Amino acid sequence: MMQQPLVAGIDIGGTNIVYGLVTSEGKILTKGSMATALFPEIELLVKTVTDKIFQLLEDFPQHKLIGCGIGAPNGNFYTGNIEHAPNLVWKGIVPLASLFEKALGVKSVITNDANAAALGEMLFGSAKGLTDFILITLGTGLGSGIVTGGKLLYGHDGFAGELGHWIVKPGGRPCGCGRRGCLETYCSATGLVKTYKEITQTLAPVTAKEIYERALQYDMHALKAFEITGETLGLALANAVTVTSPQSFVFFGGLANAGEIVFKSLRLSFEKNLHIIYKNKVQLLLSSLNENDGAVLGAASLIWNEHA
């Protein structure tokens, strides 16, 4: 019997680690997850995830593991390392791709989570058939993955595509990166909360989800906070177009799910600020991937993309 190829996709987050087995058609046959906090030692993480993957594989004797793709904050495609990720417990340089390659016995590749998501959209989602697009993840922060000419843009050192750290307001809000005024301090779930608190001049704790629910009930302050978020993002993306001239932006993640509440002002600001040579050429698309599956699919796409 011919064995069908399978790829392991692993998404490393600050809170959870999700892993799954993915077919060449982008179907997740099975998956699981664990709390990241359980693994202060990286070696234990690799051993545990590897054991789980081998266990899962036993249920699919007609399939064969051919590779492993990993999405992780500050994951570097060129070196195979996680490098100085501020939100992970493992400090410094962690050679995660080579650790998994040894443990699993198959080719293992890493990149950052937004890059992985961009590949996932290109192979299995809204960006299918596109050669030039920018994926924007709107979650706690703002991540981006840039595809040009059908390939992920890595830059000379693997760190291209960090639009979240564009300084859009010099001297503005403090950012986790140590500087001020970065795009993600305005356009992210965290940024939305800050904007809302500024508008309402309150210190009372509130979540992005609560602001969304208030906006659904036509709360003026909540609607205004979303409007400002969309305006700021629209200008930044219009500027990004002048760099790589993409066909589309694809939006993924919690804040993107707010739909027209954020996209109405985003679209207006984007078109208003777009240079005439790009007008009416650039589509704003929502991810078509299930939010829970996108990260694992994206990670697995690192391998499937080279087998296409």
Next chain:
Amino acid sequence: MMQQPLVAGIDIGGTNIVYGLVTSEGKILTKGSMATALFPEIELLVKTVTDKIFQLLEDFPQHKLIGCGIGAPNGNFYTGNIEHAPNLVWKGIVPLASLFEKALGVKSVITNDANAAALGEMLFGSAKGLTDFILITLGTGLGSGIVTGGKLLYGHDGFAGELGHWIVKPGGRPCGCGRRGCLETYCSATGLVKTYKEITQTLAPVTAKEIYERALQYDMHALKAFEITGETLGLALANAVTVTSPQSFVFFGGLANAGEIVFKSLRLSFEKNLHIIYKNKVQLLLSSLNENDGAVLGAASLIWNEHA
């Protein structure tokens, strides 16, 4: 006798048209120029330049023309056209590459002048051996050509790399593109003059060259105008790094020749605003090409690059 290959390089500017014959080593064997205003009809331009090129070739019987590269404002590599160039007399869409291809009987390719200059630097100038860099032309406006993975970044429609039209100050100075606050209204010879006039609060006519001469004599206002120009450009370039993660910027054109008078504040602002993952990785280089030859060399590089 084996004939050596030669490429015609043609630079189309708002004021002058410069053409030359270029060897595979980037040597300009001969060149000439004409005023753009002489040619309200594009057909006449093509015929005249073609005649001149054939005439020049007669002096080099041991050489053979194998291609023609053209650098022109709004030149589109994909379509071969000049498209809606605001500063040229020919309006709308001008199929310049195909006109020259018919007239000269060799493969003819076009791109915008900054893209051509980027290729020129990669093949024959400061960017020799680099795979990821951004060329910045600082003249009347600000142009850019982006190289990633050893290739010019064109984007899906040929219009990638227009950093001069990044909106850096929303609602700021009016730009020729019809919007406000574009980078080139601050960081260019024209922008420098505007900044100087703002500082001195005078309407008296002054040129960028005169401001430079005053700065050389420690004129405070002139020095301040250069300082502001460098600061604004440094922030924009630090932001550009987050997109394509280049190894270097290469600066070309009149304002770049001001040397430390502009680069001191540019370098300080660039390093200050750079995200930590890129710090001390990105070089700021001056073009090593002769300013008069760079445009023709760049245009010819469009052909030589494909024969490398």
